[in-house]
Structures are given as structure tokens and as C-alpha cells.
Amino acid sequence: MNYSIGEVAEKMGTNTSTLRYYDKKGLLPFVDRDTAGRRKFKDNDFNFLEVIDCLKKSGVPIKDIGKFINLCLQGDGTLQERYDYLDKEENVLEKKVQEMQDQLDFLRFKKWYYKTSVEAGTETIHFTPGTNFVDPGTHNQYRAKLKQAKNVHDLINLKN
Amino acid sequence: MNYSIGEVAEKMGTNTSTLRYYDKKGLLPFVDRDTAGRRKFKDNDFNFLEVIDCLKKSGVPIKDIGKFINLCLQGDGTLQERYDYLDKEENVLEKKVQEMQDQLDFLRFKKWYYKTSVEAGTETIHFTPGTNFVDPGTHNQYRAKLKQAKNVHDLINLKN
DNA sequence: GTTTGACTTAAACCTGAGTTCAAGTCGTAT
DNA sequence: ATACGACTTGAACTCAGGTTTAAGTCAAAC
Structure with missing residues (x-):
């Protein structure tokens, strides 16, 4: 029913300093204290911690997370605002995933570039003849192979 | 054929301070200088800049990017090592994409939570009766609806 | 009854990734 | 020939997101 900061840190895969830092930054206004001033987390607090963790992993800055948590504590009047915030965040995150996919595509092109170079024993197979520069057509060549x-x-996978 | 730091900054969507910072950190050992000491980028340098940009967007720290760039300048002896590095980075990035997807899933659950709350006019529809705490079965309820x-x-989309 | 271990705070410190500043150097246009 | 704009450097500064430290409190175990 009740959890110390150390127990919570372990459950959340973090450490006590970080949780205290979050508290100081206004992310944990919901935690109770015992008579000695020690933080006393309850089961329901994990719902907040889950949200904090999600937003953190999504790249939302600490102070924006704090704003969202505070909306949560203001009751039913902020429900629409909370929905809208998450809707916006969903969009941001979808764009990030797309961006990551684009980087993956490029990384795979470069893997192909090096796979073929390793197989040839030299990178010069991709150079414009007579230069030390990569041929501008190299990426298109990859795209053709990919099709x-x-x-x-x-x-792209070297299987030695 | 040749480009000033300002032209390169514009083409890459960044600014000159950042490029000089990268140079200082060893990411641009390939750039030439003119007689006045000004950086003189050539077409082939954009191949490096593309890689730097990709690794940066993939979350690779500056100094690791520098290591990779330096492998590139050491010739055919490091081809396998470069391939292996990109292979490892591909894996890291794939895991990051998966992690992002997980956060998206959670965000969508929360959107559903707020969508239904907005429609009901109150968040209490998700509370365990007689408490102010979210019912532990809420997430499962969402998963059932999702199926x-x-x-x-x-x-999850409110269409007002 | 004192030691141990987990907690408390404020304040200082750290790292990564830039950004800003001050002082100076060029090449070109007027 | 001088003013302008784009470049050069090193050093200082910023910001986010923690981490570490020092000094102290408290409950339970021995």
C-alpha cells in the first residue's frame, strides 16, 4: 500500500536522487509524507509515475511534464486540455518515429556501401573513376538494388 | 565545387557556430582551408556531413561520431570495422524505434482514458467506486476495446 | 542506548551540446 | 582607402538533466 522512495526507485528502474530531483522540479506534487517528512508513495501514484516515464521517454522536457501533472491535479475542468495535450504529443512522437525510420533507411544504405566495399576489399569501387570521391550515383544504385x-x-547483412 | 561555412550551414539546416563546434570536436577533419585560413568545403564533404547528420539524429554522441569519421579517413583497412559499427548502430536505432512505439501505445491508452472522461464529463468513471484512485482494471478495459x-x-480520436 | 541504514535538505558539481562574445583578418564594392 | 560582410579564434556562457556531497533526522535491530 505504501512505498518508500527507495522502493519506488527500484520499481521504476531509477534512483532516489533522480526521484528527489523530479520532486523538486514539481513532477511529484501528489506524494504524501510521513511524520518524519519521508516521502510515502501509494499505489495510485504509480499511474502518475507511468505517465511521467512515458513522457520522459518521449522526449518531453521536465517542466512540460510538470505542467501536465498539475493539470491532472486540477480536476475534471482540465480533462479536455489534458486530452489535447496528449493528442499533440502523439503527433510529435509519430513524427519522431518517422524521422528515426528515415535514419534507419540511410544507415542501411551505408551498410550496403560498406558490405560491398568489404566484399571488394576496397571502397574505391564506389568512387568516380580517377578520383578519391564517392560517385554521386551510388545512392541511386543502392535504391535500384533495393527494388x-x-x-x-x-x-545489407554480411554473413561471414 | 567549393562552399563556405555559411553556405554549408544553410544547406545542412544548421548554423556556422555549430559547424565550427563540430570541427573543434574533431568531426570535420576532412575540410580544407583557403590561404586565409577559411574553411573550404567540397562536394565530397557532403557525404560526410550526411553521415554526421544521420548519426546525430540517431542520438550518437559527438565524440563517437568523431571516431567513426576518423575510421573513414584511415582507408580500406577499417572497412569491416565501419560496417560493424553501422550494424551495431542499426540495432540500437531499431530498439529506439520499438521503444517509441511502446510510448505511442501508452499515449493512445491515455488518450482513450481522457476521451471517455471528456465524454462522460468526469474522470471518476475510471475510478474504483468510493475512491479517488484509478481502477487497476482500466488498462485492460482499454485493451479489450482495442481488440x-x-x-x-x-x-481514441475525439471528433468534435 | 547506541549503531545501522534509509531517509531528509540545500548547494555544489558534472556532462553534453551547443551559443555568445571579443578581437581580429580578409576580399570586394564603393 | 575605407567600409562591409563573412570569415577566424579562444574563452566564457547557457541550459537541461541529473549526480554528488555534507550535514542532519529517525526507526528498528542489537
Whole structure:
């Protein structure tokens, strides 16, 4: 029913300093204290901690998380505002995922570049003849190969 | 054929201070200088800048990016090492994307929580009767609804 | 009854990733 | 020939997100 800061830290996979830091930054206004001033977390607090953790992992800055938590404590009048905030955050996160996918695509092109180079024993196979510079057509060459392949990993994974 | 730091900054969507900072941190050992000591970027340098940008957006710390760039300048002897590094980074990034997806799933559960609360006019519909605490079964209730829905967005998007 | 271990605070410190500043150097246009 | 704009440097500064330290409180175990 009640949990010390140490127990909560362990359950959340963090440490006590971080939780105290969050408290100082206004993220934990809901935690009770015992007579000695020690933080006394309750089961329901984990719902807040879950939200904090999610927003943190989504890249939301500490003070914005604090604003959201405080909306939560203001009762039913802020329900729409809380919904709208999460809706906006969903969009931000979807864009981030798309961006990550784009970086993955580029990383895979570079893996192909190095896979083929390793197989050839030299990077010069991708250079414009007579120069030390990568041929501008290299990326298109990869895209063409990619179109023919059944799956990306066959194309980019060195299996030695 | 040649580009000043300002032109490169504009092309890369950044600014000159950041590029100089990267140079100081060893990310741009490949840039030439003119007689006055001004940086003189060439077309081939954009291949490096693209890699730097990708790794940066993937969350790789500056100094690790520097290590990779330096491998690139050491010639064909480091091809396998470069491949292995990108392979490892691909894995890291795939895990990050998965993590983001998990946060998106949680965010959508919370959107549903608030959508239904807004529709009911109160959050108490999700509380254990007689308490101010969220019912532990709420998330499972959402998962059940989700299984029946054709698509998530019908379930979580308030359309007023 | 004192030691131990987990807690409390404020304040100082740390790291990463830039940003800003001061003082100076060029090449070109007027 | 001088003013302008874009460049150069090193050093100081900022900001977020913690982490560490010092000094103290408290309950339970021995």
C-alpha cells in the first residue's frame, strides 16, 4: 500500500536522487509524507509515475511534464486540455518515429556501401573513376538494388 | 565545387557556430582551408556531413561520431570495422524505434482514458467506486476495446 | 542506548551540446 | 582607402538533466 522512495526507485528502474530531483522540479506534487517528512508513495501514484516515464521517454522536457501533472491535479475542468495535450504529443512522437525510420533507411544504405566495399576489399569501387570521391550515383544504385531484393537484410547483412 | 561555412550551414539546416563546434570536436577533419585560413568545403564533404547528420539524429554522441569519421579517413583497412559499427548502430536505432512505439501505445491508452472522461464529463468513471484512485482494471478495459476496434484512431480520436 | 541504514535538505558539481562574445583578418564594392 | 560582410579564434556562457556531497533526522535491530 505504501512505498518508500527507495522502493519506488527500484520499481521504476531509477534512483532516489533522480526521484528527489523530479520532486523538486514539481513532477511529484501528489506524494504524501510521513511524520518524519519521508516521502510515502501509494499505489495510485504509480499511474502518475507511468505517465511521467512515458513522457520522459518521449522526449518531453521536465517542466512540460510538470505542467501536465498539475493539470491532472486540477480536476475534471482540465480533462479536455489534458486530452489535447496528449493528442499533440502523439503527433510529435509519430513524427519522431518517422524521422528515426528515415535514419534507419540511410544507415542501411551505408551498410550496403560498406558490405560491398568489404566484399571488394576496397571502397574505391564506389568512387568516380580517377578520383578519391564517392560517385554521386551510388545512392541511386543502392535504391535500384533495393527494388529488386525480397528484403533489405539480404542486401545489407554480411554473413561471414 | 567549393562552399563556405555559411553556405554549408544553410544547406545542412544548421548554423556556422555549430559547424565550427563540430570541427573543434574533431568531426570535420576532412575540410580544407583557403590561404586565409577559411574553411573550404567540397562536394565530397557532403557525404560526410550526411553521415554526421544521420548519426546525430540517431542520438550518437559527438565524440563517437568523431571516431567513426576518423575510421573513414584511415582507408580500406577499417572497412569491416565501419560496417560493424553501422550494424551495431542499426540495432540500437531499431530498439529506439520499438521503444517509441511502446510510448505511442501508452499515449493512445491515455488518450482513450481522457476521451471517455471528456465524454462522460468526469474522470471518476475510471475510478474504483468510493475512491479517488484509478481502477487497476482500466488498462485492460482499454485493451479489450482495442481488440474489437477496426482501428485505434476510431477508438481514441475525439471528433468534435 | 547506541549503531545501522534509509531517509531528509540545500548547494555544489558534472556532462553534453551547443551559443555568445571579443578581437581580429580578409576580399570586394564603393 | 575605407567600409562591409563573412570569415577566424579562444574563452566564457547557457541550459537541461541529473549526480554528488555534507550535514542532519529517525526507526528498528542489537
